[in-house]
Amino acid sequence: MSKNSTANAAALIELRAVSKIYQRGDQVVKALDGIDLSVPERGMAAIVGPSGSGKSSLLHLMGAMDRPSSGEVRVADQLLNTLPESALTAFRCNTVGFVFQSFNLIPNLSALENVMLPMEFAGVAADERKRRAADLLEQVNLSARSSHRPRELSGGEQQRVAIARAQANNPRLILADEPTGNLDSKTGQVIFELLKQIAATRTVLVVTHAESLAGMADRVLHIKDGRLSPETQPGASVDNSLK
Amino acid sequence: MTMLRIGMRNLWRSKLRLVLVAALIGAPFFLLLVMQSIGDAVQRQTETLKQNVNNTLQLRARGSMGHVNMVGNEDILPQDALAKVKGVDHVAKVEPYLLAMTPTEGHNFAMVVGVDPRDTRRLESHGEAGNPKILFGRDLTDEDRGKRIAIVGQGIAKWAGIRSEDVGRATLTLDLKRTHPVIFALDNPAVTLTVVGIYASGYVFGDMQIFMPLDTFRQAYGVPEGISWLYVRADSADNLPAVERQLRAMLGEVADIISPTTVAEFQSTATAAVQRLANSGIALSAVLMVLVVFFVMLLVVRERAWEIGTLKAIGASDSGIVASFLTEAVLLCAIGALAGALLFALWGGALAQLVFGLGVSPFLPAQYSSLAATLSLTPKFGTTTLAVLIGASVFAALAGSAWGIRQIVRLSPMEAIRHE
Numbered sequence: 001m002s003k004n005s006t007a008n009a010a011a012l013i014e015l016r017a018v019s020k021i022y023q024r025g026d027q028v029v030k031a032l033d034g035i036d037l038s039v040p041e042r043g044m045a046a047i048v049g050p051s052g053s054g055k056s057s058l059l060h061l062m063g064a065m066d067r068p069s070s071g072e073v074r075v076a077d078q079l080l081n082t083l084p085e086s087a088l089t090a091f092r093c094n095t096v097g098f099v100f101q102s103f104n105l106i107p108n109l110s111a112l113e114n115v116m117l118p119m120e121f122a123g124v125a126a127d128e129r130k131r132r133a134a135d136l137l138e139q140v141n142l143s144a145r146s147s148h149r150p151r152e153l154s155g156g157e158q159q160r161v162a163i164a165r166a167q168a169n170n171p172r173l174i175l176a177d178e179p180t181g182n183l184d185s186k187t188g189q190v191i192f193e194l195l196k197q198i199a200a201t202r203t204v205l206v207v208t209h210a211e212s213l214a215g216m217a218d219r220v221l222h223i224k225d226g227r228l229s230p231e232t233q234p235g236a237s238v239d240n241s242l243k
Numbered sequence: 244m245t246m247l248r249i250g251m252r253n254l255w256r257s258k259l260r261l262v263l264v265a266a267l268i269g270a271p272f273f274l275l276l277v278m279q280s281i282g283d284a285v286q287r288q289t290e291t292l293k294q295n296v297n298n299t300l301q302l303r304a305r306g307s308m309g310h311v312n313m314v315g316n317e318d319i320l321p322q323d324a325l326a327k328v329k330g331v332d333h334v335a336k337v338e339p340y341l342l343a344m345t346p347t348e349g350h351n352f353a354m355v356v357g358v359d360p361r362d363t364r365r366l367e368s369h370g371e372a373g374n375p376k377i378l379f380g381r382d383l384t385d386e387d388r389g390k391r392i393a394i395v396g397q398g399i400a401k402w403a404g405i406r407s408e409d410v411g412r413a414t415l416t417l418d419l420k421r422t423h424p425v426i427f428a429l430d431n432p433a434v435t436l437t438v439v440g441i442y443a444s445g446y447v448f449g450d451m452q453i454f455m456p457l458d459t460f461r462q463a464y465g466v467p468e469g470i471s472w473l474y475v476r477a478d479s480a481d482n483l484p485a486v487e488r489q490l491r492a493m494l495g496e497v498a499d500i501i502s503p504t505t506v507a508e509f510q511s512t513a514t515a516a517v518q519r520l521a522n523s524g525i526a527l528s529a530v531l532m533v534l535v536v537f538f539v540m541l542l543v544v545r546e547r548a549w550e551i552g553t554l555k556a557i558g559a560s561d562s563g564i565v566a567s568f569l570t571e572a573v574l575l576c577a578i579g580a581l582a583g584a585l586l587f588a589l590w591g592g593a594l595a596q597l598v599f600g601l602g603v604s605p606f607l608p609a610q611y612s613s614l615a616a617t618l619s620l621t622p623k624f625g626t627t628t629l630a631v632l633i634g635a636s637v638f639a640a641l642a643g644s645a646w647g648i649r650q651i652v653r654l655s656p657m658e659a660i661r662h663e
Contacts, residue, residue, distance in 0.1 A: 056660065065556055065656040086560070092656065093558025100660070104553040108252040113245075120245045121558040165557065177660065 012172060012203050013039035013062055018071030020057050020226075031057040033226035035071070039219075041172065044199035046214035047207045049223035055207045056177055058223065062205065063096050063175045064088045076172050093121045097166030099176035099195075103158040105150040111137060111161045112146040118168040136164035140194060156187035163194055167202075174198060176206040180213060192216050246563040250570030253543075254578075261578070264539050268579025269586060271531035272635060276587040277595045278524030279631060280623065284595075285517040298335070298480050300487055301501040302328070302473040302494065309471035310342045310354075311464055314425050322468035324494055328475055331489045333482035338362040338474040341460045345453075346423040347402050353451040355417065357460025360385050364394075364442075365474070366449040375449065380410035380440035387439075389458040394440035398450030405438055413438045415453070419464065434463040473498075524598075529635060532579070536572055536643020544568070544647045544654075551651055552658025561652050568651060572644045576636035584632060588624070 020032040031054045039045055047055040060066040061073050064080050073080045076095045083091065092098075097118070105114045115133035124132070137146050140160035150158055159179060166174050176195060180188030192213045195204050199218070206217065214220050222229035254261060302324065303309040308316035319341075328337050341357035358364060360383040364375060375396070383394055393415060395405070405413040415436050419429040436455060444450050461467055477486040483502075490500055544551070554564050 060657060060660070063556070065660075089555070089558060089560050092556060098556050100553070100556075102549075104549065104556075106249065106550060106553070108256055109249065117245065117554075117559075118557045121560070121563070169558070 011038040012041045012076055013037065013205075014072070014074040015058075015061075016072040016074075018058075018061060018068045018073055020054070020061065020066070021069040030226050032061070032068070035226075035228060037221070037228065039203060039205065042199065042201065042203055043218040044196055044204040044206065044216070045219040045221060046217035047205065047221045047223055048209070048211060048214045051209075053223045054226040055223045057226075059175050059177055059205065059207050062173070063098060064091045093118060094169050095171050096173045096175055097168070097171040099159070099162050099166050099174065099179045101178035101181040103150070103155070103162045103182070105158055105161055105165070107150055110147050110149055111142060111153065111157075111164075114150070114161055115164045115168055118165060122169045124169075133164070133168065136167055137161070140164045154187075155183050156190060159183060159187075159191050160194065163191070163198070167198065172202055174202060174204045176204065178207055178209065180208065180210060188213060246559070246567040247570045250567035251574060253567070253571045254574050261575070264535065264575055265579045265582045267535045267539075268532055268576055268639070269582030271528040271535070272580045272583030272632075273586045273591070273594075274531075275525050275528035275631070275635060276583060276628065277591055277598055278521045278528065279627075280587075280591060280595050281599050282518050282521030282525075283623070283627070285514050285521075289514045298477045298483055300475045300477075300483070300490065302475060302490065302498045303471070303501070305497055305499050307499075308342075310344050311466055311471065312343050312419070312426050312429050314427055317427075319466070319469040319471050320473060320494075320498055322470065324473060324498065325470060327493055328473060328490065331475075331486055331493070333478045333486050334475055335478040336474075336476040338476075339457065339470040340365070340472040340474070341457060341464070341466060341469075342471040343460075343464055344423070344426050345417050345419075346421050346426055347399075347451070349402060350398065350448075350451050352423055352426060353396075353399055353402075353453060355453045355455070355460070357457040357464075358383075358454055359457050360387055363474075364454050366444050366446075366452060375442040375444040377440050378443050379407040380438070382440055382442075383454060383456060387459075388456045389462070390456065391434065391436050391459060391463075392439050393436040393453050393455040393459075394442055395438055395454075396450035396452050397441050397443050398447060399453055400438070400441045402451075403438075405441070407441065409438075410441060411437070411439055417453075417463070429464060431463070431465050529638065532576065532635065532639035533643040535579075536576060536639050537646060539575065540568065540572055540644045540647030541650075543571075544650045548654060548658045551654050552656050552660070555654070555656035555658075564651055565648050568647065569640060569644055572640035572647075573637060576640045576643075577632075580632045580636045584624070584628070 015035050015037040018032055018035040019030065022029040022031055033054075035058065047058060049055045057066070061068050061080070062075055064075070064083070068081060075091075078091060078095070080088065080091070105111075106117065109117065112130070112133050115136050116129045119129040119132060134143065134146065137143050140163055142157060142160055142164070145153060145157060150161070153161065163179075166176075174195070179195065180191055183191060188210065192206075193216070195206060196216055198204055206214070208214050302320060304318040304320050307318035309319050310316050311319065325337060325339055328334060338359065343355040344352045345355055347353045356364075366375060377394070378397060380394070383392065395403070395415065399415070400406075403413075403415050405415070415438050417434045417436070419431045419433065422428050436453070436459075442450075444452075455463070475486065475490065477483040487500060487502065490498070494500075551564055555561075
């Protein structure tokens, strides 16, 4: 084994020459163009870039929501390119937790039930589901709102429920796609701080427009036209310039 | 389990939509129950006829039609045949008839039937039809025995110029000396009968009969004893062959014994035609239900694409998501079916009559065109209805959701992002 492979084993996420091409009618759109990236276990990384730069596409590939057109995506020692759909479903259930811009809570379930949902998919026993979901809601200071439906919660509260849900199955990776996009700046700050806390025990990758919030991350990855900026290419140290 | 619960809860997300969709599914289900009730009613009618007719044998004098004034067919059964037949094992009922013919204009002749007022008024050549419907006036009763009283078919009434308001006062005179190529004259005075009722049989020749009490017939036609036809009903269809064997052994020398064939004829015409139409109606209703479910599920899948994507993104399997949507579809159909069943309980009978009159009767053989009048089309709920309710709900839900399910399976978890 080479030194490089040892380094790879330590990384939670390894992307090698990853490209993603979309076909829109006759037009070919290259969303990602030969991305190489290594993200270690634990810590918070922010992916920053203008609209259409490919930052969300990058996040989706790492979360097994989409497949690359070429290259390798390896997360938690699993090569996602080759996994069948059922294995990708299991991967999304156990290895990764998603936080969306629009919260994406299931409208007709309570906060507690929303948090319990991924555990149900993972086959966790009912009592354990309920106990863990209550703990997670307590961690995001929403114990008192556990029986409320999403429409009865504020945007910030909904996003905190979504963060609790993302941790339900104790995943190694949390992916947050513009988690503050629908929130005011003060609430956005609270959400980022929460994600930062979570990053102490797992890897948190956040896509954001907000450079000021991105500065809270341990590492900032700049992306433009589907390519990572040179200073954030693998091998570069954690960019704390915005801290 | 949670996915099924989500499916159940999704049902109540828009109550207005639920009501609308339940009505849209309920309407074809209502039609389905109506068509089923028509099919069942005709089936029941056939079953009743089978019980009555399949168990019944007809005896006539050997080689004769048994009409007392019909050329070459005037031989009748001896009177003691009645007592002999009554003594046969497994004979439940014996009904003696006397028959004659009388010339009429337009239809050549009419049938004159002497019958015990308590017995079935069978129509010649359509004996299975039994007890035609009294349109005006009344039927024969025990008090009419020996009296010059008759009920006539509406064809006879028309021929004789008897109007509905004349019933009870109008008289009909039978000239027994009038002849016809197949009718010979009897040396008896004319008979004047008071017409107390007019009936409808459902076919032209059946409406050309005159029923009078058996005793009246004997006096009028001078037949103190003897029987034209003897209807013998066995106590069950199983015992019919045994009864027939005994009768042949006992009366084979003097009587022709005729086994029932008319039910088969009825079944191959009316029942089959109605069942065909009812089944077409049921199929049409089922297709309508499937179409409603199809469009509703298509709309729901489009509307909730982000939710499906989210569920996939957080680890739900396709089968779990499909189960939740199928639960919703089945419940939606079940609610629609219940609404349809409720409508059926309230107005099913009336609509069944209307549908039968407008949509089924015109396609029946002419002699059964008035079958609706004798059918019991009142709504009946039982295990069959329940089975139809459950079966149709599940079928419509599965068939109607098939395309929606395909869409669900094809949806990417990326749909969760498109919500944004």
